[in-house]
Every structure is written in structure tokens, then in C-alpha cells.
Amino acid sequence: MDKKKKKIGLLGEIDLMILVVPTILVAVLCFLFMGYPEASTKVLNGVRAFLGGEMGVFYMLLGIGSLVCAMYMAFSKYGKIRLGNLDKPQFPGFKWGMMIFTSTMAADILFYSLCEWALYANESHIEMMGGMQKWAPTYALFHWGPTAWSFYIVLAVAFGFMLHIRGKNKQKFSEACRPILGDKVDGILGKAIDLFAVFALLAGTATTFSLATPLLARALARVFKIPASIALTIIVLLAIAAIYTITVWFGMKAISRLAALCGYIFFLLLAYVFFGGGEGRYIVETGVSSLGNMLQNFISLSTWMDPLRETSFVENWTIFYWAYWLVWCVATPFFIGSISKGRTIKNVVLGGFGWGLAGTYTSFIILGNYSLSQQMKGAIDMAGDIAKGGEVQDSIIQVFETLPVTEVGLILLVVAMVAFYATTFDALTMVVSFYSYKQLTVGKEPDKRIKTFWSLLFILFPIVLIFLGESMASLQSVTIIAALPVGIILILIVASFFKDASKYLKEK
Numbered sequence: 001m002d003k004k005k006k007k008i009g010l011l012g013e014i015d016l017m018i019l020v021v022p023t024i025l026v027a028v029l030c031f032l033f034m035g036y037p038e039a040s041t042k043v044l045n046g047v048r049a050f051l052g053g054e055m056g057v058f059y060m061l062l063g064i065g066s067l068v069c070a071m072y073m074a075f076s077k078y079g080k081i082r083l084g085n086l087d088k089p090q091f092p093g094f095k096w097g098m099m100i101f102t103s104t105m106a107a108d109i110l111f112y113s114l115c116e117w118a119l120y121a122n123e124s125h126i127e128m129m130g131g132m133q134k135w136a137p138t139y140a141l142f143h144w145g146p147t148a149w150s151f152y153i154v155l156a157v158a159f160g161f162m163l164h165i166r167g168k169n170k171q172k173f174s175e176a177c178r179p180i181l182g183d184k185v186d187g188i189l190g191k192a193i194d195l196f197a198v199f200a201l202l203a204g205t206a207t208t209f210s211l212a213t214p215l216l217a218r219a220l221a222r223v224f225k226i227p228a229s230i231a232l233t234i235i236v237l238l239a240i241a242a243i244y245t246i247t248v249w250f251g252m253k254a255i256s257r258l259a260a261l262c263g264y265i266f267f268l269l270l271a272y273v274f275f276g277g278g279e280g281r282y283i284v285e286t287g288v289s290s291l292g293n294m295l296q297n298f299i300s301l302s303t304w305m306d307p308l309r310e311t312s313f314v315e316n317w318t319i320f321y322w323a324y325w326l327v328w329c330v331a332t333p334f335f336i337g338s339i340s341k342g343r344t345i346k347n348v349v350l351g352g353f354g355w356g357l358a359g360t361y362t363s364f365i366i367l368g369n370y371s372l373s374q375q376m377k378g379a380i381d382m383a384g385d386i387a388k389g390g391e392v393q394d395s396i397i398q399v400f401e402t403l404p405v406t407e408v409g410l411i412l413l414v415v416a417m418v419a420f421y422a423t424t425f426d427a428l429t430m431v432v433s434f435y436s437y438k439q440l441t442v443g444k445e446p447d448k449r450i451k452t453f454w455s456l457l458f459i460l461f462p463i464v465l466i467f468l469g470e471s472m473a474s475l476q477s478v479t480i481i482a483a484l485p486v487g488i489i490l491i492l493i494v495a496s497f498f499k500d501a502s503k504y505l506k507e508k
């Protein structure tokens with residue numbers, strides 16, 4: 001009888017629409033991709049071409065506006081607001097910083113660090129700008145730099161204010177819009193905002209898993225001399241799901257400890273490549289040159305739209321990346337805001353940028369510039385292999401073949417990526433579980449059954465997509481499409497923050 005009451009009580013607390021509708025949408029999308037791959041791809045690519053080509057300026061201006069807005073939050077009167085009534089931050093600096101870095105697309109950061117320059121290498125725009133050595137690593141730092149992180153930072157501040165200052169029990173995107181939209185967030189408009197948010201998150205996470213897990217399967221196959229099959233990739237996915245599900249059961253303390261451990265593994269991998277590869281001087285000098293080049297040209301990179309459409313570089317890369325970061329804005333900033341209790345807004349902004357960019361740039365400079373050095377010295381031809389249609393994952397394995405004791409490096413890569421996946425999806429599962437409740441007191445954690453439900457849903461979509469190799473372009477299109485409403489919602493949330501924070505300061 002008690003169990004029955006408990007079950008009924010949980011169902012009464014849950015927002016069933018948030019659980020059911022996104023699940024159905026994911027199922028429908030999987031069906032369309034599998035049943036009508038050519039037709040669905042054509043439709044999605046058409047919509048993507050329209051949004052990237054005709055609406056591209058929206059994504060670009062949103063990126064610039066978010067960066068300016070983040071700086072204003074830090075250095076204006078709002079920067080002194082402390083999020084919560086603690087005398088000192090809830091989490092110490094290193095744990096807080098590693099939780100920020102590992103809650104983002106950290107496994108993707110490792111993946112793209114090793115190959116991003118090669119993805120740009122054959123673009124005519126790169127050749128027109130001045131060549132691969134100068135501009136391929138520069139664009140990598142730009143696309144994973146301050147503009148991208150600013151999407152997270154401005155929302156993290158808004159969510160932190162909502163949670164720790166206003167103490168809102170309805171922990172959803174829609175609630176953050178209340179200062180602007182008022183009671184409309186309790187109706188259809190609020191439901192639409194939250195459903196768009198959850199669906200966008202599912203699209204972004206599926207892209208992440210489907211891109212990087214085949215690399216883990218190939219690395220394990222190389223180390224243990226076994227075939228790199230779809231079955232092995234799915235086993236890797238399930239193992240990652242098991243790890244992050246178990247971790248999230250134990251709550252924020254377990255997540256913070258795993259994030260710290262993840263940081264140590266990450267630094268060990270970087271040290272192995274930096275010192276073992278013997279390219280330290282090239283890595284550092286190319287990194288410094290790329291940073292200087294990016295800073296010197298930051299405004300032009302941020303505003304160049306290629307109005308004559310001489311190349312498709314902006315649509316294929318810059319706009320896609322801003323959209324990709326936007327769909328992750330549904331959960332990651334919420335997580336950053338929730339772990340920032342006791343910090344000032346200025347500290348959240350500067351610390352968020354500091355830890356995020358430090359981890360990201362260190363990865364791209366060391367891993368990316370090492371692989372670029374091997375291309376420039378003729379040890380590998382990653383750019384040529386990719387241009388001929390070769391698998392990016394196989395090219396990355398070739399990079400590790402140039403390092404001493406290749407098996408050790410590949411094991412470090414696998415462990416680091418699995419740990420990053422686990423911490424990232426711990427954060428996502430925790431946040432989307434909060435989303436699932438009609439109301440949940442700040443500080444109280446969701447039921448384990450809700451966490452498990454989302455853990456399984458996050459993994460099912462990528463498993464389907466693993467069988468559909470050519471569907472990744474379609475999924476990237478879904479990402480750009482889903483990012484459009486998220487971008488509009490971001491504007492509403494930030495405007496709501498300034499309105500509510502001004503009111504709070506007047507109250508003080």
C-alpha cells in the first residue's frame with residue numbers, strides 16, 4: 001500500500017508532457033530516418049539551407065550579443081550580486097571549474113581537438129585566407145572560444161539568479177521567462193518553450209554520441225586486436241550509459257568527484273602527447289600564433305557573412321557551431337547556475353570563461369597542433385584522407401600511431417573520453433530530471449527512477465543513428481533547426497534576468 005502511494009505521489013509531481021512528448025518526437029524522428037532516409041534528408045537539408053543561408057545573420061548577431069552581454073553582466077552593477085546566502089562558494093575553485101568544463105561537450109572537445117584543423121584544411125575559404133598552417137588552427141580556437149562559451153555564461157547567470165536569489169521551485173526554461181511573459185508561462189506558451197528546449201537537447205546529445213563513440217570503438221579494437229564493429233560501438237555506448245547512470249544516482253557529490261578525476265585523466269593525456277610526441281616547440285609556437293591571429297581578427301571573424309556566397313564555409317561551420325552550442329544551452333547553463341551558489345555574478349562570468357577556455361584551448365593547442373605537425377611534416381595525410389572520403393576516426397588512430405607506446409595513448413584517450421561523457425551526461429540527466437517535475441524545491445534532487453528514464457532515452461537515439469551512417473548530416477540539420485527557437489528563448493531569458501535583477505537591486 002505504501003509503495004502504491006509513493007508511486008501515485010511521484011506521478012502527481014511529474015510533468016508527464018515533458019516526459020512523453022519528447023519521447024514520441026524522438027521515436028518519430030528515428031522512424032523517419034530509418035524508413036525514409038532520402039526524403040527526410042532532403043527536407044531537413046532544405047530547411048537547414050534556408051536557416052543557414054537566409055537566417056544566418058540571426059545566429060551571428062546572437063553570438064556577438066551574448067558575448068557583449070556576458071561582459072556587461074560582470075562589470076556592471078549586476079556583477080556584485082551574490083547568488084545565494086552563503087559566505088563562501090558551495091564548491092571550491094578546482095572542483096567548480098572542472099564541473100563547468102566537464103559538463104560541456106568535453107568528449108567532443110577531445111574529438112575535435114585532434115581533427116578539426118583537418119576538416120577545414122580543404123575548404124577554399126581557408127586557402128583564400130592564407131593557408132592551412134595559419135588559419136585552420138585559428139578557426140578551431142574561434143569556433144570553440146569566447147563567443148561559444150558566452151551562450152552558456154549568460155544563461156548560467158540567469159538560471160543561478162532564478163534558483164539562488166528568487167528560489168524558484170519550477171526549474172524550467174519557461175520559468176526563467178516569467179519576468180517578461182508573466183502568467184503566460186503557466187499556459188501553452190510555457191509548455192511550448194519547455195518542449196522545444198528538451199527536444200533541442202535530445203538532438204544535440206544524439207549528435208555528440210553518434211560522432212565520437214565510433215572513435216572509442218576503433219581505439220579499443222586497435223588496442224585489443226579485435227574487429228571494430230557496430231556491436232562494439234553499441235557496447236561502448238551502453239558502458240558509458242551505465243557509468244553516468246550509476247554516478248547520477250549518487251547526486252552532486254558523486255558528480256563533483258568524477259569531474260575532478262576526469263580533470264586529472266585529461267591532463268595526463270595532454271602530457272603524454274606534449275612530451276611523448278616530441279613536438280613541444282611547434283605546439284606552443286603554433287598555439288601562440290593562432291591565439292594572436294584569432295584575437296587580432298576576432299571582430300571580422302565574428303561578423304563575416306560571405307554575402308556573395310563565394311564559399312559555404314560560414315553556413316557549414318560558424319553557423320553550425322553556434323547552433324550546436326545553442327542546443328546544449330538547455331541543460332549545461334542550468335547546471336553551471338545550480339553549482340554556483342555563493343558566488344558573485346562577476347565571479348560566475350569570469351570564472352566560467354576562465355575555466356572553460358583554459359580547458360578547451362589547452363586541448364586544441366596540444367592535441368590539435370600535434371596532429372597538424374604530423375601533417376605538415378609528412379608523417380600522416382589526415383587532410384588528404386578526409387578529402388577522399390576517409391573516416392575521421394581512422395585518421396585519429398593514425399595520429400596516435402606516430403606516438404610512442406601507441407596502446408598507452410589510446411587507452412588514455414578512451415578513459416578520458418568515457419569519463420568526459422559520464423560527467424557531461426551526469427549534468428544533463430540531472431538537469432532534465434529537474435525539468436520533469438512540476439515543482440521541485442531548490443536543493444532537492446530528483447527521484448532515481450526519473451534519472452534512469454532520461455539516462456536510457458539519451459542513449460537510445462544515438463544507438464539508432466549508429467546504424468544509419470549517412471544520417472549525421474540530417475542530424476546536424478536538426479541541430480540547426482532546433483537552435484532557432486532556443487536562440488529566441490535565450491533572448492527572452494536574458495531580458496527577463498535584467499528586468500528581475502534591476503527590481504532586486506531596487507528592493508535591496
